[in-house]
Amino acid sequence: MIGLITSLLAITISAGTSLLYATIGEIYTERSGILNLGIEGMMLMGAVTSFAVSYYTNSLFLALLIAMVVTAFMALIHAFLTITMKANQVVSGLSITIFGTGLSSFLGKRLGPESNNFNLYGVNGKNFPDIQVPLVGDWPIFSAILNQDILTYIAYLIIPLAWFFMYKTKKGLNLRAVGENPRTAEAMGINVIRTRYIYTVIGGMFAGIGGAHLALAYTPGWNEHITGGRGWIVIALVIFAMWNPGKAILGTLLFGGINAIQFRLQAAGTDIPASLLNMLPYLVTVLALVLLTVYENYGKRKIGAPSALGKPYMKEDK
């Protein structure tokens, strides 16, 4: 029994890592007032580029870096369209997802070795190995947490850091003000445009790490459906976490857990259709949204979305 729990938890955490990176990134982006629905496309691009780079160079570090540069560039396009050109954020985000999905699929069929018909699907590259922490790393339960790859360990650190940065630092305060009330932020001397650019690009980089983790650690390998809609789950997770990086961990564990159970059930060959389980994360999100509204109406604190989320900011608007 304890063995089953340990292995389920191990998959949960591993599956949750990519979600966690992308979710933290998206929380930061949305906190600045920009909704980025391009996460799915960015994760796919992060996955395909990191896998290709790791296959040809054998450098995991370079693979990760390239993935981040590519997705940062995609986020920059989103930022330019929505912040400078004041385009509709939903339309721009969806375009980036559609674009990223198509381009990653195209690249996956062209970047591979000649021996494999130039296809990346089916080849093996270098992966992030699991690192076992000495002593406690092979205890039951503990081994699930302390026998993971390096990106997961970094994620452990990123959660408290991201929380601390958001709520305890000057920069975090500025960021929250920009997403909540950009006019006030501007009047208080904060550069709203620059802030939004910075955190949109950072959010894109995090989505790239999430994609890279799928291709280089969780799966590992490349296929067109490697994200399995994770980019959309991230959007839901941000809501579930109530835009708080600290709470993102609960969501990623829950959603990663659903993933792990799915994995198990499929392996065991049960009759529960996969689509039912695929639906669960979204059902949970709807429930979370309902609870959030009820809490806001009857409680006193406002904890929901940043007030200016999705709204373009015009400096000299009336």
Next chain:
Amino acid sequence: MSDNHAKMKHSIGTSNRWEMYLDNREVILEMRNITKKFPGVTANDDISFSLKKGEVLALLGENGAGKSSLMNVLVGLYRADAGSIYVNGQKVSITSPSVSSSLGIGMIHQEFMLVDTMTVAENIILGIKDLNLVPDMKAISEKISEISEQYQLKVNPSSYIWQLSVGERQRVEILKLIFRGANILILDEPTAVLTPQESKELNGIINQMKKEGKSAIFITHKMDEVMAFSEDVYVLKQGKLVASKRTSDTNPKELARMMVGREVLFQFDKGEYKPGKSVLTVKDLCAVNSKGLEALKTISFEVKSGEIFGIAGVAGNGQQQLIDSVTGLQKIRCGSVYINESDCSNKNPIDYIKAGVSYIPSDRLGMGVAGTMTVLNNLAMKGYRDKPFSSHGLLIKSYFKKFAENMIDLFRISTPGPETIVKFLSGGNIQKAILAREIDSCRNLLVAAYPSRGLDVGATQAVRTRLIEQRDEGKAVLLVSEELDELLMIADRIAVMFEGEFMGIVDSSNTDREELGLMMTGMKRDQVK
């Protein structure tokens, strides 16, 4: 150059010693030949002024005269198209609010610049450049408490903004400026939303700051405030500077004339008070606010045809819930609301509209108009369901246009045309558009909430005249206002609200400011007598 310029401006009226002394004070701020254009309008046309240390400069003008845009240029929210700014004799380029803040210029905007979901302390330190990456909130809170004690600005640094009253929010705004070490304060209509007591408190603070050598620019409509604490007064009209005077050399009448370009009537022609049958009957009404707390405690009153029934009181004592209850915007807990003897309790706004109730909300841009739609569509927004605006579900655009042109003409709405986006009009003209729509559709009851709040003399005059017109035509008018003068001037009967109750209902001809003031603080009428 800078000194000559300043002397030129003030060569008038340096007759006594005090004036001489003031004139010798150093000029700390100068704006020269500022021009700011928006698409279609010139908000500021070649405006120059100077401000001296320890002085208050009043900026007077109607809505849309360009006062706020001039100040927004000064703090770096807008970029001027031409002109230059000098601080302490040095030419400066104010490209953003952080630049103006580092020059010691701070502004309290008409709409408060506060983040509701953050605490007082967080709002005060927001955007300060030389702050540690991890601010020591405890030390900051202590410093805030210190300042608030020094200036008698009581507020808890760890409260959230949404928990605070309007008066408290303004204290936070002032604290914010002092905390940042501002020595030039810009106050954009600071008393528009304050109670008389809170305004008094603000006056005290301004005087204290003057003594400390700080200067202020005061944007206002209220003549008595201009006279009370400004040394200089500048009058703007349609983007141009039309007069600059020493305050001691002028008087309210002259200023009002310069501001609107004509004599302002402070008197109204009002027909004889001949109340008819009851139009609005409220019986034992009680209701809760958005937090679920009791906001109205068994209120009963009648508004008769041919009368203006005024409701006085400090904002937040249940006036909004009362208005919402008699327009169908909120559910009532007990009691009943009758319009012309038909029970409308807990019916929907559309039922009230059909019963002939019109409503002028206090939140003009939020509830009164759809800001991004045209004047034409906003004017038709109430009548569009029926003939002649539409027929068989299709809109008749030619009638819309005819109607809008008619209304613009009749209510003297100053707009480039009926197709202009309504939010680009000045506050006064937006209010005129709302008045036009609501009065045109009013058949029985007109509910007006703070209709002249934030409006200039001319627009206020227009609003009040329209309300009296409705009364004289035999309609019932329910007027909620925080300005006692307004109520005493145009209302027939006045009820005073305090903590969700009526302290008493008085005939306006039979009361005075003092009696109303005492009732506003919670004394029942029989106690006052």
